[in-house]
Amino acid sequence: MDELPAERLVRQITERHGRELDAHRSEINEQLADFRAHGRLPSAARRLPNISARSFEAEDIELDLAIGVREVAQFGSINPDNPTLVASVAIGAARTPADGSRRVRVYLSAGEEEAWARAALGPLWADxxxxxxxxxxxxxVYPRFFLVLVDDLGRPTLAPDDFDWVRAGVGGTTAYPQKLAPMNDAALRSRLDRDGDVLPAADVTCGLSSVSRSTWGLQVLSTLADELALATQRSHRTYVEEGCQLDGEALTVRYRWHNRRIDANQHFGIRVPLESFRADLVQRFGSDHPTRAGRLIERVMNEQGGWEDGEIIDGTSWTELPPQT
Structure with a gap:
């Protein structure tokens, strides 16, 4: 089976920087052992030195990668009988201009950010x-964060749905999570498809959220955009957006997939009436979490059938979500 671009980049990072990354993971495991022995992290927890490296995609960009661990019992519905901490990867980057002037902070591509996080965390935690x-x-331009919750034995778990991502170390005033697609654990992939990306917390109300339809639509669109930005890294096709509209009633996206293997372009469109889609999510999953909604739309777009299976309008094959009955 051909190696996907995302897998290839993780491998390349590991081959070049594996010794440094292994040393950081070993240090984190020692801190977990301290927590297991004493019920808390050392008051002066050892701060791991940043890893400095050059971007694999742009030679004039250098990145700093920071890895750490902290206690999170106060940040969500954490089971007190299962001590939990959060391991974090923060990625910052800067470009050095050709004229040698002051470095400018920039972002790596979403695909390279994710690859560095996966390589830093290792396959088990990254899933x-x-x-x-x-x-x-x-x-x-602030550092990008990747977080994973682990117990004191280093066993990873999903986050509770009331987890406070801002207080857990991301900073700012508002933050929301996007689950990385598991690359190694097929059972976890099935679980996420069935139950969603987070664990239900006892004090979180299920059902339709209180945010307005327009705000919810923006949250869904943001997640969808992030998922599509990574789609090329996860397959042998390139996603190209041709038009996107969010009018408060529906989300409409026109796009095409360019298959790099057969050099073919296929034009598609998807229309998502927000009200009926939210109701469908609540009926199927018990809540209208926007991250799940965005991922579901991306999956439908990615797995859409043959071009001729949709309603053909002006050369574009259209579908609607949820499907009309």
């Missing part, structure tokens, strides 16, 4: 990890 988006990243 349970979340990319965490902070609103402050929209207005300025």
């Amino acid at each position: 349970y990890a979340y990319r965490v988006f902070a609103v402050r990243n929209l207005v300025d």
Whole structure:
């Protein structure tokens, strides 16, 4: 089976920086052992030195990668009988101009950020990890964060659905998670498809959320955009957006898939009436979590059948979600 671009990049990072990353993971495991022995992390927890490296995609970009661990019992519905901590990977990057002037902070591509996080966490933890988006990243260039919850034996777990991502270390005022797609654990992939990306917390109300339809639509669109940005890294096709509209009533996306193997372009469109889609999510999953909604839309777009299976309008094959009966 051909190696996907995302897998290839993780392998390349591991081959070049594996010794440094292994040393950081060993240090984190020692801190987990301290926590297991004493019920808390050392008051002066050892701060791991950042890993500095050059981007694999742009030679003029250098990145700093910071790995750490902290206690999170106060950040959500954590089972007191199962001590839980959070391991974090923070990625910052800067470009050095050709004229030698002051470095400019920039972001790596979403695909390379994810690859570095996966390589840093290792395959077991990476399958349970979340990319965490902070609103402050929209207005300025701050480090990107990836978090995974682990117990004191280093066993990873999904986050509770009331987890406070901001207080857990991301910063800013608002943040939301996006689950990384498991690359290794097929059972976890099935579980996520069936039950969603987070664990239900006892004090979280199920059903339709209180946010307005327009706000919910923006949250869904943000998740969808992030998922599609990574789609090329996860397959042999390239996603190309041709138009996107969110009018408060529905989300409409026109796009095409370019298959890099057969050099073919297929034009598609998807329309998602927000009200009926939210109701469908509540009926199927018990809540209208926007992260799940965005991932479901991306999956439908990615797995859409033959071009001729949709309603053909002006050369574009259209579908609607939820499907009309």
